[in-house]
Amino acid sequence: MADRIPSMPRSEPPHNEGFALVAVLAFLMMFAMFLAPFVTASKVRAxxxxxxxxxxxxxxxxxxxxxxxxxxxxxxxxxxxxxxxxxxxxxxxxxxxxxxxxxxxxxxxSLIDLNRATPELIALGLESLGLETHQAAETAQAMVSFRSFARDAQAASRQTPTSENMKHGPFESVVELHEFAWLQPIPLDRLARLFTLSNPTEILTNRSLFPDLQRRLSTVRASESNxxxxxxxxxxxxxxxxxxxxxxxxxxxxxxxxxxxxxxxxxxxxxxxxxxxxxxxxxxxxxxxxxxxxxxxxxxx
The missing domain is CATH 3.30.1300 (Pantoate--beta-alanine Ligase; Chain: A,domain 2)
Known part of the structure; x- marks a missing residue:
């Protein structure tokens, strides 16, 4: 009787190993997606x-x-x-x-003091910024009302173009000029070259930075020697x-x-x-x- 040749066991394809590799890659991708926002936030914070x-x-x-x-x-x-x-x-x-x-x-x-200047001087300054005469006059009256602790009933009745719920007290910054509707389109750096809180007088004792205003100052009380x-x-x-x-x-x-x-x-x-x-x-x-x-x-x- 002839010797039987033992059969070799069949090798199965590595399905399990391939699935494990795909699972690891998927996990790494999910982890990277989870971690990416934190990495970005850290970079932004740094x-x-x-x-x-x-x-x-x-x-x-x-x-x-x-x-x-x-x-x-x-x-x-x-x-x-x-x-x-x-x-x-x-x-x-x-x-x-x-x-x-x-x-x-x-x-x-050479700048107009917001807390000291008269309405007439303020109005002249506003006209040099390009406001119409009636706009300048109304806004100047509103600014005087703004800086006063007591509301000026007459000015309030004119419905001057200002923001609602405005305070009433001295100006604290040129930035507050943007509370007034006619002044909101004017850049702050331009307003700061016309108005100040630090002129020790109510008039200009030096040349204005705005030539048009300087020409108009002849209609306002002349400065006195000090x-x-x-x-x-x-x-x-x-x-x-x-x-x-x-x-x-x-x-x-x-x-x-x-x-x-x-x-x-x-x-x-x-x-x-x-x-x-x-x-x-x-x-x-x-x-x-x-x-x-x-x-x-x-x-x-």
Whole structure:
């Protein structure tokens, strides 16, 4: 009887192994989809923190630059006059490597004080912004009513174009001018070149930044000589710093003592509004080599 040859066992196709591989890949894809939003959120948070840190750094640098500008203006009248005259046209910009520095220095005596000026002067200023005569007069009366604790019944009865539920008390910021319907289309930086909270008088004792208003001022009470005004200047300084990923600013109102060659800061605050300068030039030509070198060292250690 012939020997029987044992049969070899059949090999089954690896169906189980293939299914396990597909299951692992599917799990990894689901896990990646689940994890992706958290990764994106982490990246966004890290970028936000980085931008906030950069903005804080630029805020402090802008404040230091304003302090240095104030100190030099108090000691050097010609430097003060140079900055004031340059800013009459527009904010001035210069470059420090990849950083754009924009500065604006305004004499507060050339601006209309929101809490002191007469309705007639306010109306003239509003007309220089392009408002019609009746719009300017109504808005000026509404502004006087706005800054008064007691509502002016006569002004209220005229249904002046203002926002509802407005407060009644002194202006605290030029931003509040956007409470008035006729002024809402006007950019805040343009309003800030006409109005202020820091003119120590109710009139303009210096040339307005708006030529049309300057021509109209002959119809308003002429300014009187003031020895105290000659002994000191009240100026505002706005400095902004911009990079590709950050923005910083500082706004100050300072009183410059022309007799003792000193200055004192009345107001300091941060601005979130970007200023566009008239030109981009080296900062040494605008601020001088000393301040330019100080700024560059602080911004690019």
């Amino acid at each position: 970028l936000t923190v980085s931008n906030r840190f950069e903005s804080m750094r630029l805020d402090l640098a802008a404040q230091a630059i304003n302090d240095t500008l104030s100190s030099k203006m108090s000691r050097d009248p010609s430097f003060k006059s140079k900055l004031l005259e340059a800013s009459r046209q527009a904010p001035q910009s210069c470059k420090i490597r990849n950083i754009t520095l924009t500065t604006e220095v305004l004499d507060q005596s 020895d105290q005004a000659a002994a000191q200047d009240v100026v505002s300084l706005t400095t902004t710093l911009q990079t590709g990923g950050g923005f910083g600013s500082d706004y100050q109102v300072v009183v410059i003592d022309n007799v003792n060659k000193t200055y004192s800061t009345q107001i300091t605050m941060r601005l979130r509004q970007r200023h566009e300068g008239a030109a981009s030039v080296p900062c040494a030509g605008l601020l001088g080599t000393e301040i330019s070198a100080f700024a560059e060292k602080g911004l690019n250690p």
